Amino acid sequence: MKIPLMKIGALTCLTLGLFNGQAFAESGITNACSSFGEIQPNENPSHKQINCLLTNAAIEAEIPPEVVKAVATQENGDWRQFNEDGKPIISDDGGIGLMQLTNKSGYDQKKLENDMVYNIGAGVEVLSGMYSRRDLPKIKGAGRRVIENWYFPVMAYNGTKPVNSPLYQENGKMNVNAYQEEVFAEIENQSYLNDTKLAKYPFKTSDFQYDRDSTENIVFKNLEYTLTDPTHDSVYWFRAGDKVVTTSSANIRKDISTTAGAVTVPPNKSLIITGDFDYHESKGNKFVFYPVQTEDKSIKGYVSSAYISNRPSIVKDTNKPVISGTAGKAIPINSTFNPKTGVKAKDDKDGDLTNVIRVEGKVDTNKVGTYNLTYTVADKAGNVSKVTRKITVYDQVTPVISGAGNKTIKLNSSFNPKTNVSAKDNADGNLTSKIKVTGTVNTKKKGTYILKYTVTDSSKNVATVTRKITIDGTKPVISGANSKTVGYYSTFSPKSGVSAKDNLDGNMTSKIKVTGTVNTKKKGTYTLKYTFPAFLNKYDHFFVEEVYFKRLKKKQTHLKVKSAQNLFINCSNQL
Structure with missing residues (x-):
């Protein structure tokens, strides 16, 4: 298990005597996947066979396979036990094999290194042990097959350290880099193909007690959560005869290996499972395919597990409206500006929502500066989109210097170069006091002298006037x-x-x-x-x-x- 800053012992829970390394039946997994061939020493099986091994190990432990496969991806993105030379993969921080386990009492070091099935089984046992911990929060009323209920066991698999806190303690923002957040992002990506969003916990910073600079574990102050969003059951326990619905438009394939001849069915389409799931050979596919048919039996074939559910209630509009035309804009001072001009909102279900866009913030076109506007729009399903837009009011008009015309004065007379000289700016107003004069005039000596008058406004626009002063002795x-x-x-x-x-x-x-x-x-x-x-x-x-x-x-x-x-x-x- 990989964690920033430090290595956390994955098998700490074994000291409690929960598994002792023997609870996992290696033969059961091996037999379930034997149709894909015999596993060879120091060789990585095919992707299809590893998918099978991970899936069946998870089902045997009653852990959603979606969770186990995402953990395996987070620990070892290539799903490999051995490198190109047939040597066990051991990370710099001691993680071993596919599940990146560290050696702890109760497990055979050599088998962790050389036996992929043993390595998978050990990882699944560790994860299952984390679920049994009483110091970790759970979802009220949820069981082991609810994917979201494994949020904290997944966290503990890597370590309940401050670095994995769901929230940043200092500002309350989500810690998207926490181990469990990355694993759950993998679930949405690989098991749901980004078609479904998992429910979020209503976290508060007061739920977690820890010192960010300490290596001590987080103390969880809230051990039970009620989620307002629908949770998601694993799809791996469907059996022949079960009814499911599509969560979005889905293809019913005639054959798992190709989309040729597939029939597309709409969201909320009722289907009947007709057999056990099967696997695809592509490394990109970490889900499974179920054989299905429509209720009228007019369509038969295979559907990806990424697009089906046993709970129609969770099939809802989760797509946010799209706000367009809110790119940052620069406008000249004293110009006219309407924050809604050119801004539109469109929703895939509700259509044009431009007329319900709300704008927060104001732009003072009479004052140079940068202003932030927030555009908000919600569809009928409650999906909210927010966009922040920057409007810059700029000034490119240079100030005007007056009274600095050429002048002839008498020899030995008094002369103040700023007398009757003024400066005015369209934005800053009177800038007379800001005028800078370079050059000198010697009134005791006849001749022509050059003075340079310069003034700069707050927008860095510079005005310059050159003036001739002639000393006359006639x-x-x-x-x-x-x-x-x-x-x-x-x-x-x-x-x-x-x-x-x-x-x-x-x-x-x-x-x-x-x-x-x-x-x-x-x-x-x-x-x-x-x-x-x-x-x-x-x-x-x-x-x-x-x-x-x-x-x-x-x-x-x-x-x-x-x-x-x-x-x-x-x-x-x-x-």
């Missing part, structure tokens, strides 16, 4: 402040005809400040100074237009230009 230009001679006693306005213009600020005439005065009642030369007041901008260059006055003795107009921007005002008594 001075404002004062016009009309030329040197001038005015008449004695005339009217003179120092700002008349004088204007100022800046390449960035435009007309600045109103900001000109004039320092100095001109007395037209007194001849002489006066100096006027034209400036831009400091309150305009402390970093602005102001421009000085100086007017120098030189008093003249002669009555004449005298103009002397000291620089391009010097203005001389000469007052004479000549009009």
Whole structure:
């Protein structure tokens, strides 16, 4: 018997003196299968003969052969006692032969290795002994021929260790890797051809007491179960004259070895057993064939034991509806989404069940994320299908950066690269605070500087803007402040005809400040100074237009230009 992590002694129960290795009648099995030939030393019999040996050993011990053959498959998938060299198969953990038994007192080591019939008989005795244990649970009202009632004896055959607990203690989920679960899966597969599902126990974690990290056996707190699903009797005790029904559509073969000329009958078709079962030669067939006929005797032949039962009540609709159209889907943010669009449900008995699909969960199309929807539908027989679907709301729209246009600023002025710059995203809203600026601007040095503005939204969409900042050192230009001679006693306005213009600020005439005065009642030369007041901008260059006055003795107009921007005002008594 193979078990993860450790080897469990299969014959522990023999210490109780239940069998002592002699209860099994080897000759009975051998005689029952003698028609298939004499068993040769160190040779594996044909598959058909091994099927016969396992079946009859199980029947003699009143164990469902379905169970024994599934255990043999789990222990030794090829149903072999010897390898290609005629040597007994012994596993790394000490398992011997077809039934993978370990050597314990009461059994002959050599016979376990070299005698397949003895090996099968020993394995069947061990399994039967497990059924007799009083510390293992049973099904209320069920007997030895009920397949489901062997769940815990099969478990014990491998070991009642935590690794074989039916449930994971930490989360209550089924332990599908437990030894007995794998054996019962073999029964459904090889004895029922996946046409019939065995009843499930209503397990709770409180039913089992154990420490997952310990090698101590499980203590079973609940020793009796009532199953809500119908149980299944073994089909190997049918006799001629018994009435059975088909559990699904089945072929009535004219000959066991071929489907040629077979007649198909529907589910729940009544048949009468007309003789003993027989075996098929194919290694894939681990069931048997019964000779049958319809009640009106119109159809006669052989039917696989996988498709018949003595309990019509267990023939029911076990097929779940099929839900389609629930593949995962990605949709853009702010789009329209109907969770039932394109989703359908169909049942083999009830037909279209789309209108009764229930959907649990919601999708917020205004918010990026992954949402889970659960689709559930049930047919009239109570078979329920559930499908989980993932809907991803995505955002591929990049944020928008505003206010980061190219700009020219004055030399030595102040500059904050984030002033009036903002970022907005369709999903995240205002992302201004997330803007990152790379590059620098030196306002004390004329030139053009490149700044890179980057912002990333929560969906990793990146917006990038490149901005040019130009530092301009061009001075404002004062016009009309030329040197001038005015008449004695005339009217003179120092700002008349004088204007100022800046390449960035435009007309600045109103900001000109004039320092100095001109007395037209007194001849002489006066100096006027034209400036831009400091309150305009402390970093602005102001421009000085100086007017120098030189008093003249002669009555004449005298103009002397000291620089391009010097203005001389000469007052004479000549009009």
